[in-house]
Amino acid sequence: MKHLTDIFTETELAGMSLPFKDAAAPPATYYTSADLYELERERIFLKEWLWVGHAAQVAKPGDYFTFEVAEEPIVVVRDLTNKLGAFSPVCAHRGAIVVQGQGNCRSFMCPYHNWTYGLNGKLIGAPTMTETKNFDPTKHGLTRLKVDIWEGHVFVNFDQNCKSLATFLGDITRFVKNYDMGNLACTGRKEYDFPCNWKMVAENNLEGYHVTGTHGGAGEYSKIDHWSIIEGRGMYDILLGEFDEPLSMNVPGNASAPTSMISELTEVEQKRQYFILLYPNMLLALQPDSTICYVMLPQGPHHTKVIVDWHYPKSILDRPDFATIDKANVEGVDGFNDQDIRVLGLAAKGYKSRMFRPGRYSVHESVVHRLAQYVLARIEGHDAWKAKGLSENQSASK
Numbered sequence: 001m002k003h004l005t006d007i008f009t010e011t012e013l014a015g016m017s018l019p020f021k022d023a024a025a026p027p028a029t030y031y032t033s034a035d036l037y038e039l040e041r042e043r044i045f046l047k048e049w050l051w052v053g054h055a056a057q058v059a060k061p062g063d064y065f066t067f068e069v070a071e072e073p074i075v076v077v078r079d080l081t082n083k084l085g086a087f088s089p090v091c092a093h094r095g096a097i098v099v100q101g102q103g104n105c106r107s108f109m110c111p112y113h114n115w116t117y118g119l120n121g122k123l124i125g126a127p128t129m130t131e132t133k134n135f136d137p138t139k140h141g142l143t144r145l146k147v148d149i150w151e152g153h154v155f156v157n158f159d160q161n162c163k164s165l166a167t168f169l170g171d172i173t174r175f176v177k178n179y180d181m182g183n184l185a186c187t188g189r190k191e192y193d194f195p196c197n198w199k200m201v202a203e204n205n206l207e208g209y210h211v212t213g214t215h216g217g218a219g220e221y222s223k224i225d226h227w228s229i230i231e232g233r234g235m236y237d238i239l240l241g242e243f244d245e246p247l248s249m250n251v252p253g254n255a256s257a258p259t260s261m262i263s264e265l266t267e268v269e270q271k272r273q274y275f276i277l278l279y280p281n282m283l284l285a286l287q288p289d290s291t292i293c294y295v296m297l298p299q300g301p302h303h304t305k306v307i308v309d310w311h312y313p314k315s316i317l318d319r320p321d322f323a324t325i326d327k328a329n330v331e332g333v334d335g336f337n338d339q340d341i342r343v344l345g346l347a348a349k350g351y352k353s354r355m356f357r358p359g360r361y362s363v364h365e366s367v368v369h370r371l372a373q374y375v376l377a378r379i380e381g382h383d384a385w386k387a388k389g390l391s392e393n394q395s396a397s398k
């Protein structure tokens with residue numbers, strides 16, 4: 001089994017582990033090592049609560065949808081008794097993926113040799129297997145995953161011994177409750193390819209240091225003094241934007257006044273944007289007129305697929321100009337992503353250079369340091385992350 005000391009030198013580990021203002025930024029192997037990527041898959045993505053979709057996708061009995069995180073396929077389903085479930089759709093016969101896409105059905109039939117599973121994951125049909133000695137169908141169901149819903153978002157966990165989703169989320173609800181996320185409508189999804197390690201995308205989303213340099217054309221929006229970090233009490237951190245007037249991301253490469261507000265927001269919230277990183281790989285962007293799910297899906301150490309879902313209050317959907325609003329919003333995210341993809345591609349190239357040496361953090365990059373502490377801690381029980389103080393008595397409902 002690989003250890004951190006097989007990947008990093010003692011000096012690199014010591015530099016990364018220092019308190020934030022003393023610490024060195026991560027070495028290149030943090031972003032390029034195939035061994036580290038495999039450890040992250042095993043000890044982070046197979047252990048944490050992972051965002052996979054929306055409750056509306058499994059509203060009725062028989063509804064299902066599939067998703068894939070860190071190259072692990074997942075199916076979420078509402079069974080015929082209305083019970084929510086999640087499974088690995090890897091066939092218990094010889095491994096084919098039994099279901100893809102989304103829809104409504106009464107069972108899952110593997111396309112390879114037609115083994116059939118009920119929506120509760122149990123094997124209910126297996127052609128000719130009665131002639132196989134000692135074959136017990138009850139031992140060959142789909143592997144069940146933990147699943148839970150929070151504010152309309154569906155999360156799964158591969159680890160049967162994990163803490164509850166509420167424990168994972170800590171006190172996050174106090175920041176998001178007025179956004180009424182459980183009642184927003186998802187209007188579309190778009191995929192983006194980032195030519196870099198998933199942690200680079202996560203870091204980039206939670207540090208305001210790059211907004212002036214990378215998104216400098218975005219006026220007030222890109223001024224560093226509008227942005228600050230809130231350290232979450234739970235598995236999240238927040239990049240908070242505070243403005244004099246309400247702003248939204250609905251002009252490409254720029255920001256402008258929102259067209260319609262989410263009705264429950266306070267005056268303070270109307271002038272804020274929250275970029276909430278739910279560790280490890282989900283960014284929830286809350287703005288006055290919409291919310292965005294921005295999910296980073298590792299595809300190996302050098303490549304990240306990002307999916308973005310847009311959510312609006314149903315009242316905005318009824319506006320005659322909704323298509324124009326939505327198009328502008330999507331193009332706004334396209335513009336920011338284009339700019340981020342460009343600089344992250346340059347950084348990925350730099351990390352592959354033999355000339356790269358770890359740099360130092362600015363005061364605005366504390367989450368980059370925190371993400372590194374988190375990764376080290378999850379992989380090898382490193383102490384630093386314990387300060388996050390997750391405990392069973394914290395609850396998402398508070």
Ligand code: FES
Pocket residue numbers: 091092093094095096110111112113114115
């Ligand atoms: S692999 Fe699924 S039925 Fe054979």
Ligand SMILES: [Fe+2]
Pocket residue numbers: 204210211214215336340
């Ligand atoms: Fe950015």
